Amino acid sequence: MGNANRLMPAPPWLRGWRVFLRHPRPGDRPEFLALNRASVVLHRELVSPPRTGKKFSEYLAKARRANQELFLVGRRIDGAITGAIHLSEIIRGAFQNAFLGYFIGAPFARRGSMAEALALVLGHAFRRLKLHRLEANVQPGNVASRTLVERAGFRLKGYSVRYLKVAGRWRDRERWAITAEHWRAGNRRR
Numbered sequence: 001m002g003n004a005n006r007l008m009p010a011p012p013w014l015r016g017w018r019v020f021l022r023h024p025r026p027g028d029r030p031e032f033l034a035l036n037r038a039s040v041v042l043h044r045e046l047v048s049p050p051r052t053g054k055k056f057s058e059y060l061a062k063a064r065r066a067n068q069e070l071f072l073v074g075r076r077i078d079g080a081i082t083g084a085i086h087l088s089e090i091i092r093g094a095f096q097n098a099f100l101g102y103f104i105g106a107p108f109a110r111r112g113s114m115a116e117a118l119a120l121v122l123g124h125a126f127r128r129l130k131l132h133r134l135e136a137n138v139q140p141g142n143v144a145s146r147t148l149v150e151r152a153g154f155r156l157k158g159y160s161v162r163y164l165k166v167a168g169r170w171r172d173r174e175r176w177a178i179t180a181e182h183w184r185a186g187n188r189r190r
Contacts, residue, residue, distance in 0.1 A: 014071075014120040014121075014123075014124055015076070015120075016076075016116040016117070016119065016120050017076075017116065018075065018076055018077070018112070018113060018116055019073050019074060019075060019076060019082065019113045019116050019117050019120070020073075020074045020076055021071035021072070021073060021074070021085065021117060021120050021121065021124075022071060022072055022074065023063055023070060023071060023072070024059065024060060024063050024070060024071075024072050024084075025060075026060065028072060028081060029053065029056050031080075031081050032050065032056065032072065032081055032084075033050065033051060033052070033053070033056055035081055035082075035083075035105040035107075036049040036050060036051045036105070037051050038105065038106055038107065039103075039104075039105045039106040039107075041106065042104075042105075042106040042109060043103060043106075044167065045139075045166065045167050045169070045171070046103075046139055046142055046145075046166065047101075047103045047166060048166055048167055049084065049103055062088075066090075067088070067089055067090045067091070068086065068087070068088050068089075068090065069086060069087040069088075069090065069098075069121075069124070069125075069129070070084065070086040070088075071084065071085050071086060071117075071121065072084050073085055073104070073113060073114070073117045075108070075113065080108075081105070082104060082105055082107075082108035082113050083102065083103050083104035083105050083108060083113070083114060083117070084102065084103055085100075085101070085102040085114070085117045085118065085121050086100070086101050086102070087099070087100060087121065087125055087129070087131075087134070088101060090129070090131070095132075095133075096130065096131050096132035096133065097131065097132065097133045097134070097135065098125065098129075098131055098133075098134055098135075099134070099135050099136070099137070100118075100121070100134050100135065100136040100149075101136075102114060102117070102118065102148075109144075110144070114148060115148060115151065115152070118148060118149075118152050119152065122134070122152060122153075122178070122183055126180040126183050126184070131180065132179060132180050133177055133178070133179045133180070134154075134177065134178055135157075135175060135176065135177045136149045136154055136175075136176045136177070137160070137163060137164060137173035137174070137175055137176070138173060138174045138176055139166075139171055139172070139173060139174075140159075140172055140173075140174055146174070146176075149176045149178075150176070152178070153178050153182055153183055153186040154176035154177060154178045155176065155177060155178065155182070156174060156175070156176055157175045157176060157177045158174075158175045159172065159173070159174055159175070160172065160173050160175055
């Protein structure tokens with residue numbers, strides 16, 4: 001899926017040790033759709049990433065909205081797209097809040113790249129965007145996702161019945177959140 005001769009992504013992007021984050025662009029369509037199609041079994045009933053040209057066009061349109069920060073996660077060694085992470089429904093004013101979403105492609109699952117991507121997004125959200133709070137809604141039973149947010153410093157805040165429609169069905173969610181203050185305190189301890 002990656003291309004060793006690929007140029008590093010155009011800004012804005014964030015770089016970690018093994019991954020980079022950048023905004024999606026039209027040329028990502030074939031690789032991104034192939035990754036999502038290859039990950040149907042992993043994603044089933046958890047997330048519904050774009051798998052068609054039409055859905056990818058909608059994804060790009062969403063990425064251009066002012067209240068969205070959508071990033072593709074790429075592998076630095078070869079530029080391969082490994083997943084996506086996003087801040088959506090960014091609310092300014094007295095709230096300074098956003099919702100966090102993410103998914104990894106099956107070939108790249110359980111290798112630590114999403115943990116690194118999440119660390120980059122948290123820094124972006126709290127330093128650059130000056131947000132105060134992020135909320136992640138995790139489907140009960142999704143141990144990998146729960147572990148990811150818990151290790152990043154999110155705290156369980158509640159449980160919502162039939163909260164989000166995924167794969168055509170309303171799904172329950174655990175609500176996890178982190179504030180800028182809690183994130184800063186956690187980074188000082190590391």
